[in-house]
Amino acid sequence: MNKIAKPILQLFNLTLSLVGLVTFLILGVGLILYLDVVGVKNPIEEKALVKSATEPVKSNALIDPAEVWTAPDWAKVDSEPNADEIKYGKELIANTAEYLGPNGKVKKISNGLNCQNCHLQAGTAPLGNNYLGVASTYPKVRGRSGHSEDVVMRINGCFQRSLNGESLPKNSKEMKAMVAYMNWLGQAVPKGQKPTGAGIYEVPVLDRAADPILGKVVYQKQCVTCHGEDGQGMMKADQTGYIYPPLWGANSYNQRAGLFRISKFAGYVKANMPFGATYENPILTDEEAWDVAAYVNSLQRPDRDFPDDWPDISKKPMDHPFGPYADEFSENQHKYGPFKEIIAAQKP
Ligand code: HEC
Ligand code: HEC
Secondary structure, three states: OOOOHHHHHHHHHHHHHHHHHHHHHHHHHHHHHHHHHHOOOOHHHHHHHHHHHHOOOOOOOOOOHHHOOOOOOHHHHHHOOOHHHHHHHHHHHHOHHHHHOOOOOOOOOOOOOOHHHHOHHHHOOOOOOEOOOHHHHOOEEOOOOOOEEOHHHHHHHHHHOOOOOOOOOOOOHHHHHHHHHHHHHOOOOOOOOOOOOEEOOOOOOOOOOOOHHHHHHHHHHHOHHHHOOOOOOEEOOOOOOEEEOOOOOOOOOOOOOHHHOHHHHHHHHHHHOOEOEOOOOOOOOHHHHHHHHHHHOOOOOOOOOOOOOOOOHHHOOOOOOOOOOOOOOOHHHHHHOOOHHHHHHHOO
16 A cells, blocks of 8 residues: 555545435435324324323313203103193293283283293203202292292292293193193102202302493393393294293393392303303303393392292392391392302301
């Protein structure tokens, strides 16, 4: 080997290793790009994906849908010996005014509302004031009357207050049909049990009083399109009931009805209004529900005294808006809150 050949050889070696390095880099980058295209993922990323997929999906549901009781299958009603009676009962709940309203074809004993306006989907909607717990929990002693009430008395409570009307006789075909329908709805519920989703949602109480002025803003934004500027809703063309029921005024529920308590009104609208809201997808915040309840119940509606109500005044619920009371809080605070101190004072 001579003196010239040695540096040439060194240069050759250097070139060779450079080519090797470049080839290695090209192949390496090419491989990464290729794996990416065919969808092979970096194992670290993969772990992260699996984790986020198993995290629970965020839900606004007011109660767990898996625990909600549902009504029996309507398609099977014909297998019941009293199927006709049950069907007539459902029809009366859904279209009360047509049979028993101001122009009712059976009797004229109520204000034009349908039971279904407040007991949605004929009393089957979860947290839509449904009847699934009626057969299992009545008769029961109620604070309002001070004695044991059966289903007939409870139904007549809604006729006299929510429908601002008259009672139906216990043995009338109509009353028997409605009771039969409610018994059919609650057939699977064990005696004494209140099924999940029956009745009305309990909205957590606020730290402040519910505010009718804020509630008017909610009403204008969320309710006015259907229930109207004047709250009178919209009647069907043939006058047999409402497309949108009235929320106050002469044709609405009276001051002794359940919805006149703002906790009941707030709970009803939280899970059901504006129409289309459900217990799984409520639309109003808790504040909006309380405030709109305060607004609507601050407006004029029929009054009617039931002098035998609440024989024991200490049984009045926190938001019963008429004194006398067993505590020192005013009628105004019992009507609008704040309720926390009333609840604390009611605890024995
Ligand atoms: C304006 C609204 C409204 C209308 C209309 C109405 N109700 Fe009610 N009803 C209520 C409210 C509020 C309650 C109390 C719910 C609660 O306290 O959880 C109630 C409770 C009941 C209950 C007791 C439910 C239970 O589980 O304890 C029965 C039964 C009932 N209504 C039947 C009827 C019938 C039948 C009609 C039609 C003739 C009717 N209601 C119309 C608002 C209404
Ligand atoms: C898209 C139309 C629509 C909107 C908006 C709407 N409602 Fe209703 N509302 C209805 C209908 C329809 C019913 C009767 C449901 C039935 O019979 O199935 C009803 C029933 C009611 C009832 C019980 C019946 C009664 O007359 O007392 C109350 C209370 C009520 N709505 C309050 C509200 C409030 C408060 C808002 C606003 C937060 C609101 N609604 C927004 C359509 C609407």
